[in-house]
Each structure stands twice: as C-alpha cells, then as structure tokens.
Amino acid sequence: MSERVLPGRVAGLVTLAAADSLWAGLTAGSAVPMTCAVFTRFSPDAKPGLYIMLGTCVVKLVRSADGQLSVPETEVRRAAAAVNAVETDALDLVRIGPFRGVPEQTCTGGTLRRWRQRISRELQEPHSSGRSARHKPRPAALSHLAGIDWRQMLVEQPRGRTERTWWLPRAVVRLLDAAEYTEAQWLHTTQCQPSTPVTEQPSHPREPLGSRGRPTTGADGPGIQPRPYSGELKGQLYSVVSRKPGMSRTVAGWACAVCRTASAAVLDHCHEHGYIRAPVCPSCNTLERPDHLYDNDIRVAGRYTRLFDTETADWLRHWHRCPGCRTRTTLPLPHLAAWTAHTASRTLRPTHPGARGRKPCGVLRVAWTGSQNTPRSCLLTVSVDFCPSGEHRVLAQILYREAADRFRTWLAEIAPDVAAEAGPDRLDGLPAESRPVIADANGDDLALF
Template sequence: MPISREYARSLFVDLTKSAAVPLDPDELLHMPGLRRHGHVFFGDVAVRCYKYKARWTYDERDIRAAGGTLAELDMDRDDVVDVQLPPYRDLPERDPEEWQRPNWRRQLVSWMFDGARYKLFREERPYEEGADWQAIGANGLPGGLSWEEFAASSSKYPHLRNIAGTRPLQLLTWSGENWRLPRAYADLLDRWERREEELVARARLCSSCGDRGPYWGEWRTATKEGYATRCPPCSRAAFQPYTGHLRGVPYEKHRRRGSRADDYLCRLCKESQASAWDHCHEHGFVRGPLCGSCNSSEGSRHPNYFLERDGGTLHLLECRACLEERTLPSRYSQYVVREHLMRTERHGRCRKPPYVREVEHADGVHRFHLECSGWHTASNWTRDVTAAEVVLLVQAFVDAALAAQEGRRA
C-alpha cells in the first residue's frame, strides 16, 4: 500500500524507538539517493521510493520491514574498532568518479576539514597561513578545531551530517591515538558501501540498449512513473523533437487541450525525455517541454546557473510576452543587474569585482550592497538602481542574447 513520505517517517520513528544505531528518519523526506538509484538507505537497509499519482511515496510493507530490521540490530558500544581514516583529499590523480563513490571514512575526513576551514574563516585568519589549518592536533581534529566546535558546526546542517541515514558523530570517539567506532556500526557502513555501489551500477544502465552511463546519473530522467535510465541516442530515437508548435499558446488553455510533454525530447538539453511543459509564470505562455532536471534548474536553482547555460536565455524568450517586451521573469532581473554592477563598479583602483547583493526594494528603487573583494582593507558601499534602469539593463541583456543567436545562424 503506498503511503506518503510524512506518514512513512512517523511510522519509521515508532518502529525504531529501540534501535541501537542513531538514525535520521528525515532521510525519508529528503530522499538523497532518489536520482542516483531510487532508494533511501538506513545503514545497509535500502527502502525503495515509488511514484504514485505524481507524488513520491513508499510501500508500507517496506517501511515496516526496514524498521523491524534496524530495531533488532545488535550493537555493543563497548566493542569498538580503530577507524583508519584516509589523508585529506587522497585522490588527486585518480578517476574523478572515485570521488562520487560511497566511502564513509573519506566522508568523516571531509567533515573534519570543512570544520577547520570554517574556523579559519570565522577567525579571519589569512588563508596563506598555510598548512597549520590542515595539521592534525592531539585531539585528532585539524586546524586547532575542538570537538565542541566540530559538533557545533555539524549541528547547523544536520541533514548533511548523515551517512547512510545514520548519525556517526554520536558514536565516534577519540582514544588519544585513533578514532573509534563500535565494530557492528563500522561493519554496517562497510556493507552500505557495497550495497549502494550495487544499486548505482544497476541504475546506470540504459533501459533500451544496456550501455553504462555516468556515475552521478546524468542519464536518469524523471518520469510520471519515477526515474528511468536512457542514454541520449536512445532518447533521441524514442522521442520527437519539439518544433515550437505551442509558442504563444497560454498554458491554461494548453492544459485543457492536453498534449503530453513526455512524448517529446527536452528542448533544452536535447538528451532526455521531457516530463513537463515549462511555462512563464508571469505571462502564462508555454515555453516548451523540459526534462525533470532542466525544469528544476529553471524553477529552483540560482538564476545565473540557468542564464549561463547554452540556450537558457533563449528558452525563457520562448514566452511570447517576454520576447515582445524584451524582458525576463523578475527573478532573473536581479541577476542581470548584479552582473552589470560587478562589471562596472570598483572600489577605487581595485581591479577585482565586488560582491553584490540586493538588500532593499522599495518605491521602485533596488538598493544593492557592494563589498570590495580585494585583499586590501574591505570597503562597503551601496548603489541604487531605479526600475527604469532595471528595464534598460534587462533589455540590453536580451538584445545581446538575440544578437548572439543571429550570429550563430549566420
């Protein structure tokens, strides 16, 4: 029986109250491995994710089975083993995919040095003070980091301080010479590494031709039934390219007519099956079919990511009103102005572009705070940009994008 993520979390919490391993039930809400392999891990126990009526769900039987297994897991906290942690960034010349593979020991090292870098930044010490922030202290932590500081920095982002749905920092101890973990827990994480590798290896295979795709799941495409793996050639063979036949059609009118986006190839990346009709939320016109990844990047990622990718600006201009008015959705306007200020504003004779962020918007005036990024004494100032100036800057940005398109055609 499919159950919601929220109910699955509540049920899982009840089932694992007596679990010896510290668990993070919020993993059932975040679903960190969804794109890579479609499962949520708690130790070596994998819970499969399902898509039901366009919502991600779980099977109640899977949640009960996982909760029961973890509740019965025996762990003696006094039976500990030394954890041999690798050196910091120990893979400079190996396969880049190696960095993406599950490795809980390397993850612990990464957290420790992240804490040391944060301490360095907070104390405003020059980065050139070099290797001292990487030196391991008597407590096993780098950069003079205390355990209290390490725990405090980790508590700020608890969902990022999990390994396989468990909280290792609650079990990690320092003997004076080595880091230690309960033997049963270390064995559990070793089994998780192997199990996750198996699921990722299976999910990398194209469902049509069997070719193996990139490790991070670039061939994985969100569909109405869940994620599917299909290589770009198979996608281009299976789905038709979008030719712009809905350009200028209002999205609501199109919804009533009911053309399916998943019949098309994503018009932006042109490598994956589309999953949704992207549209301009300010003017209401259809822009075109996008795959789940491209659609998410347009709606939720930072504007610069989308505008700087090939074809991103031109896709936004598929909205008839944006094209005719030579404008962009408002969330992109701030980015255009910010980039303009970074190009044109300087602190005295400093050549480095300043840091720019909008701090106020009132009475048609956008106020930006600028801070010099040079190595000399920092300087702060503000810059007001009127609504009329914003319009002109955005129009110039759009004109440049259209001119570049004409240049490519020529």
C-alpha cells in the first residue's frame, strides 16, 4: 500500500503548518497530553540554530530549496513514537514547586532550562489561577515545554491556609528532565555553529523513554553522557561532603546510581546515620523519600510497589550503600515502617467488593512511637484510613525489633546477594567514627546495634 501523500511535503521535508497537523494526529492518543502548534509557535530564545524540542528529541529547522523553514518528516514521526511509548500513573506524583530559596532564573540557555522554576513563576503570575490558567493565552516561549501540555496534568494541592503546591505525574517529570538534559547537551555540542538554519537535518535525540518513563539505551543519544557512579563517595558523611566547593557540579557529572540513565542532581544520604548513599536524579530521590504525614507517621503510597515489589533488589542495594544500615541489616526507621505495612502486614489488610472485583481497603498508614535508638519501646502501628464501611482502623502493632527480624528474613529470601553483604561482621566499609547513638535508659536495648 502506498503511503498517504502529506500536504506540504517536499523531498522528505514538511512545512511548519503541515508538521503541526502531523504532530497533532500522531500524538492524539498519547498518555502524555501534547500541544498543537508546536512548530508555528516555537521559541527563538535558544541559540545557536533554530530547533524545537519534541519530548526528548531535538528537531532542527532546515531551510528548503524555496527558502521556507521546514522540518524532516521522519524526525516528527520518530519524536511522536517516543512520546507515545511513555505510560503515566496519575496517582504517582512528584512535587515541582514552589520551593523556597530558589533564585530567579532567566529564560536563556534553552527552552527547558530550569523548567520547574519557569512553571512556578508562570503559575504565580497575578493573572494565573491554578487550572484555569491553561485556558488563558500565554507567551510563545512558555506556551509549552517540549510539546507537552503540562497544564492538563498539573495537580494543585493545598499546604496550609494560604500556600499551595503543584505536582506532575512522575513519568512526565522524567520526560521533562530528560528533555532538559538532551537540550543542554545539544546546545553544548553546537555552540560553535552559526545561529542561522542550515540545510542539513541531523538530530541528536536523547535515548527514547521506555514504558516506565525511564530512558532506554540507544545508539543515537547525545555525545556527552554522565559517567556511571562507582562508589567514589562510599562511607563518607553527607555533612562533610556537601560543604565542599563545586560539589553540585561534581554530582551533576554522574549518572543516577538508581536508574543509571538520567543525570544526577542530589546526593541521597541516610538521614538516620548521616552517610552518603549515592548521587541520584530528582525523580529517584522523590520516589525514595517517605510520604510523611507527621514526623512519625507516613502514608504508604502506591510507589512502594516499585520500592518493595518490582524493583526491590535495586533499591535494597541502594539503601545498603549506607554503612550503618548495611552492618545492622536494616533500613532507616521510616523505610522499615513502610516495608512493615506494605509487605509484612499485607495479608492483614481487608478488601471490599468493587466494580472490578475486590480491592484493598482504604489508605494504608503506619506510625511509630519512640525511635530506632530505643528499640525495646519503639512500636509500629499499621492502620487503615478512609475505610468505605468505617469498620477498619488498626490492623497490627509490631515492635521495632520484631519488624527488624522480619526484614532480615525477607531480605535473605528476596535479595540474597544484598543480604550476603550485610551483617554485624561486615565492618570493612564503616568509618571509625560513626554518628553517636542516644543512650537508652534501659541499658540492654542497644544490643541490637
């Protein structure tokens, strides 16, 4: 069957208006809402050259024989295919702002640079009012980000009486982070080229995103890639390393130690023992962070399915980069509490009939009294909020010591290689001076450590 003739196509190039029509048709069924008119409303801020970010692909504008600006049709189709492969979970959200203490950023150096701050700044404009802002006209430079209509997915949550926070699905955040990195690397490699459109059509896309929103390996990625993390900061204290000059630039040079594809941005560290685990990207750092309701009370969100079910070995290996957790064969108290509620107490959670069979009851939550430094008196309470029938409350109360013992047994079964590297006899990576432990009035409670 012959290919349908696309109006505006000449020698593999399509006009900007035709490219808009093609893009809208190809991405109509995408899980990530995409904007139209991405080609006729591109921002000329980024130089050298004129280009358009479509997801994680850089599509360069070329000048056809008749002098009109055009884009390669194959590049548009390839970018659409990469975007259509991304799957989103509307309940797996990442906070994108506002954050206090963030300096004002200019809109130069790329259309996606500091995209979180740019979204926050736009939403905080006097004429912007949450979701209604998507229906108001915007400047071309801020009309979309990498072709993504982020306003359709933006979730606004209250924080106190006057403040509000903004959230996007994790897959979209990963997509925008990858697009920002691709654009920065492309600009770096083309900074010596002239700022006028050329007749060539090379494109330097970032590796396409897989179904979970993570980049997958590809041969046509950007020329400069972050280097793998090889344990250079093993056993070092975060309080010391984080104060070293230029550390943020050093961290950005590593690939995320968890997903191993995105560029790292922060040093993930154990808040309980103070040791650095590894550099990670913002998305993995948010995924790892407990969903605190209060200081001693967390909600067991849907992301724990990845932490303790689908990607268990990777995350356990990451957490045990902390010498304190590794030698004691445990997890920090909030993580251990979440594991206890999500895994060890799974059979205790009741179910209710639903439209598609039975579903788990309410929202799982776990709280604790005391701390890991007083294991005899530390008690974990697993409960259910928002039970449809109003009958279920507390599911179980488990002592910290019992929860730690259950975790050790489970660790040996689910990740034997991680368990083999753990234990009190594994002191090779533990610094001589560790964090002081608060003395327990009962005396023998510190035997656990």
